[in-house]
Amino acid sequence: MDFAILGAALALTVLGILSIYSSGLTAEGVHVSNEYLKQIVWAVSGLVLLAIVSLVDYQRMKDYSFFIYLFFLAVILYVRFFGHEVNGAKSWIGLFGEFGIQPSEFMKIATILFLAQYLSNSEHLASFRRLLVSFAIILAPVLIIILQSDMGTALVFFPIFLFMAFIAGLDRRYIVFILAAIIGTSALTILPLWEQYILKTPTNFLFILYKAPYVAYMVAAAALILLLSAWGWFSFKKKYYFWIAYAALLVASSLAASAFAHKALKDYQIMRLIVFLDPSIDPRGSGWNILQSITAIGSGGVLGKGFLQGTQSHYRYLPQQSTDFIFSIIAEEWGFIGGFAVFALYYILLRRCSNLLKTAKDSYASYIVAGIMGMIFFHFMINAGMAMGIMPVTGIPLFFLSYGGASLWAIMIAVGLLLGISARRFRT
């Protein structure tokens, strides 16, 4: 049993409940929210879940992982059409009345389990084939979640995939390709707004990368180069043909995916993606949250303003303070000491994960660990980065700390899996 993991998880959860309690107070000291009580209920039930999951032998989950994956796919598909809507994203099931639940959080765990099963069963297969099937496994939930217009949650699947594929030893060229395609797609997606708001003087050539007919031409041109060089590669077996084809495919897929993103994303969502580059372009709209969060964090100083003494939060300048911007409250009230403690606890978690990667008894276990590690890494990087104004606003919660039952349950299950894997590492 890895007590460092359990300890870090418990410490973060308690810190989360305290901060949610603080976020529910007004400047006059009046309670306006009982979210902290609900969070306690979630935390206690989450710990029970954690215990159960850690007791179940993960090897036995291997047989069910496909059905778990299918079940959650069906659930998120169901909410796509019948779900409630919260903050513009349609992904809440009306479970337990007030305790709404976001099943896409569990989809992440289900995907990790199933992808780990596939990767460990396919080790004798060719790297390329494993890549395609793995990618298909994450793409199904990603597409459904994008349809729910929940951008942030959809994005999490990519680092999960990258971490797992990397540890599974898939050819590095493929992993770099996917990483580059994601970066290329993001850049092309924010390009038109970047041109409009940050550059301010539109260039007269960049439009070919995002205006309707031109993108299709560009994709077609890249596809043509791809075909020619693929033909060249098969005919002459020269290495550089492979790299030309590689680059052409990268360009074509980034262009096509960004065109899809422009269709699927609403302008305000893209705006949220870009304001972190310069919050002052929209100080009273999308940039407001970021400016308030930065002010809250910065004004906390080294020692903080003291528990329940934050001004930005209690005068309600800080939006969504119990969920997306929970870190801002911690950093405002507990200062650098508190913020650093959160970072350190997260680092301990991730560090213990990489230890587990080494000691896990079998490849299936290590792939699960890699997926969970990717998930925690990405959530932490995006949410804490967003609060500090160096990452885009995507609505990804900070595990353990953010108010919300589903994300807390999901991470408790994940920690349960880690503990179970750790406890069984010496089993014969």
Next chain:
Amino acid sequence: MNRSSIPERFESSRGSAEGRIRVLSFLCLSLFAIYSTYLLYMQTIRGGEYRNKATKISQQSNVIPSQRGEIYDRSYSVPFVLNTDSFAIDLVPAALPAEMRESVFARLATLLDMPIEDIRKRIPPTYYHLYQPIQILGSAPYATVTSLAERIDEFPGISWHSKPVRNYLETGSLSHVLGYVGDITKDELKLMYNQGYKSGDVIGKAGIEKQYDMSLRGRDGREFRTVDVKGKNIESEQGIIDPPVMGSNIVLTIDDTIQKLAEKALGSRMGSAIVIRPATGEILAMVSYPWYNPNSFSGAGAGDEYARLLADKNNPLLNRAVQSSYPPASTFKAILTTGIIEEKAFPQDKKVLCPGDMSYGDRVFNCWTKRPGHGWLDLKGGLENSCDVYYWTVGRDFLGIERIVSYAKDFGFGKATGIDLPGELEGFVPTPQWKERRFHEKWLGGDTMNLSIGQGDLLVTPLQLADMMAMIVNDGVIYQPHVLKDIRDPSTGAVVQSVPPKEIARSRISRETFETVREDLRGVITEGTAKFPVNTKAVQVAGKTGTAEVGLKDHWHSWFAAFGPYDAADPKDKVVVVVMVEASNPWEWWAPYATNIIFQGMFASQSYDQAVDTLGLRYLVPKQGRVE
């Protein structure tokens, strides 16, 4: 440690696996280091700057609402829609202490004269912690606000802002053209978010208010106040103002006098009346009865009134001039006449015998007169007497279904005119292919006969029928009908945008054909079916009657489509009038009479009552004020 159970491949790649794990560990360490360093930088080196910002000042913004544009008649002198001062009452729920909530709600209910349940509905418990102002009442008069202001200490969290309400002046039958406004719904917001609409906006829901919402609404301004952390104004700081842009005024093509004349001429009969200037497409009058009062949609009880109108089986919310379609009946013979002449399908002077009925297949088709019928008739006589037997014979055996359909479409049937009013219907032109597809039945000669007299499945809106007449008047051109004349700057009155005539149809039918058709239509008034009802001496009218069977015994849709003056050389001087009275009314064959009154009033510059007296129609209509 026993590693025998570990798959071989995993084992063999152990060496590089170690390396990969090191890469991930390094990634985590870098993130931790970078974030910690950046956090330290924010909270120490730049900390003072942020502390200043947080403790001293913050900016708040207040919306300064823009004023919605006004709507006028074509002379820009008769206002149809203005704005009245009114106030919205808001509550910031979190500023209202829990123990005072019930008593404040009760006092508010009395003062605002609204049920306390409504207040509770507006401020549900889930809102109690919110700091945004929530609107409790959208339209409170000035007096209420002053009494609130006097006792503001008793109402913590209450504030108000100016929110002018739409005031529809004595608009009567113009309600469908003008439309009405309401709060934006969630679904509308989803569709229009990217056009700058936001939650809480008032938007046009129907008619001109909806069609030209973007021009009418203007843009809200904002005032930025610099306040301390508790919300107090910092005096030394000047508020930056982003001034509101006032909505543009809209001038309609509607002529108030003609509108009132047409409204009274139609009276309280379900149906519609349209007056249009064919040379430009300008709508001078558009009446649809029954109508509604757009003012009833604002203020208390608005929802109930709307529900009542929706449930009304006479459908008062429907603009029958463009949102209802009917069989055009005999008015369609004007198109058949055009086709027969242009195609030389049947010699104009060759005669057909009407014995009052004719047999086809196993059915007997009855002309509208009983035996012995109309006798021998040529084309002109057929149109003047609206003889069904003539058009059945020539339509079925000489012109043929293909050409009938093609001419109907030439005249714009089956296609929306594109008038600048929302919700226009397209109407319908049946074809053999359609019947085959829809019913798997062959098109028969009897179907062609039905279509030849404008019955069967043919459906047109009154506006499309007006366009049919416009095409005959314009020698084959239809200009898009429109109700917007121009958009004007609200302060200077300068024209910002005007609507030039726009061609929507141009046929290759010859000038001579149209000349003959006009002559024959004039014959309908001088010799034919409309000789007695259209007796005005003020103007030479030409037109066509129509009486549509809709399956009700002794009740028919009554049509009259006309233009005048027949003898005016310049098409610009001519107007087209279409009146449609639905079969659901008590039967009285009113459409030609109404048209007669409209022409008399327009060309003799008489009021409705004067026109009725001059025409000697007083025995048909009792003296009345404004019809209700």
